[in-house]
Amino acid sequence: QKEVEQDPGPLSVPEGAIVSLNCTYSNSAFQYFMWYRQYSRKGPELLMYTYSSGNKEDGRFTAQVDKSSKYISLFIRDSQPSDSATYLCAMSALTDSWGKLQFGAGTQVVVTP
Amino acid sequence: NAGVTQTPKFQVLKTGQSMTLQCAQDMNHEYMSWYRQDPGMGLRLIHYSVGAGITDQGEVPNGYNVSRSTTEDFPLRLLSAAPSQTSVYFCASSSHLWGNTIYFGEGSWLTVV
Numbered sequence: 379q380k381e382v383e384q385d386p387g388p389l390s391v392p393e394g395a396i397v398s399l400n401c402t403y404s405n406s407a408f409q410y411f412m413w414y415r416q417y418s419r420k421g422p423e424l425l426m427y428t429y430s431s432g433n434k435e436d437g438r439f440t441a442q443v444d445k446s447s448k449y450i451s452l453f454i455r456d457s458q459p460s461d462s463a464t465y466l467c468a469m470s471a472l473t474d475s476w477g478k479l480q481f482g483a484g485t486q487v488v489v490t491p
Numbered sequence: 492n493a494g495v496t497q498t499p500k501f502q503v504l505k506t507g508q509s510m511t512l513q514c515a516q517d518m519n520h521e522y523m524s525w526y527r528q529d530p531g532m533g534l535r536l537i538h539y540s541v542g543a544g545i546t547d548q549g550e551v552p553n554g555y556n557v558s559r560s561t562t563e564d565f566p567l568r569l570l571s572a573a574p575s576q577t578s579v580y581f582c583a584s585s586s587h588l589w590g591n592t593i594y595f596g597e598g599s600w601l602t603v604v
Contacts, residue, residue: 382533384533386531419598420597420598421495421581421583421595421596421597421598422534422581423595424592424593466533466534468534478524478549479534479536479593481526481533481535483531483532483533484533
């Protein structure tokens with residue numbers, strides 16, 4: 379069983395809708411949680427990171443972490459066609475380095491005009 | 492500012508051949524990592540380095556070698572290519588400080604026939 383599970387999608391939404399993405403994990407040592415966006419044939423780029431539990435908001439993006447349920451979420455408000463990409467969750471334990479991450483498989487998101 | 496530069500972008504190898512994927516960063520980052528990305532598997536860590544002269548294995552190290560003689564460069568060597576090593580390879584770098592962004596290269600597409 380993978381340490382990080384993520385539904386691969388694809389997830390298709392109309393422009394302006396809220397995109398809801400999530401990951402579950404099994405390792406209770408994970409403390410740092412990240413979301414990456416990856417466009418086709420490009421490298422991942424960091425969208426947001428959170429430490430431990432709680433919410434974090436940045437513009438149209440909101441990240442939530444529920445450590446008691448081992449569940450993290452990313453919400454994208456007012457979605458745009460430019461948000462069409464694969465979204466990867468990633469996480470790491472406090473004892474691991476910032477460069478040693480466990481990734482989910484990624485969810486493909488398609489925002490249709 | 493070039494960021495993380497990977498070469499080559501595309502490569503076709505025959506089974507049994509060896510080759511080196513190059514990775515260079517110009518941000519003076521301590522941490523550098525190599526990941527491979529396969530459909531449905533997300534990114535998996537191959538090897539990582541926390542500084543010049545220091546390397547360690549990740550989740551899927553078999554068949555790969557690395558060395559870190561300088562802060563800037565972190566080459567990945569395939570010793571005897573196998574079809575199972577057909578994948579997209581990403582190099583990443585980051586500062587050792589938690590909360591700093593991990594920068595990914597554009598990727599190297601490798602096909603082993």
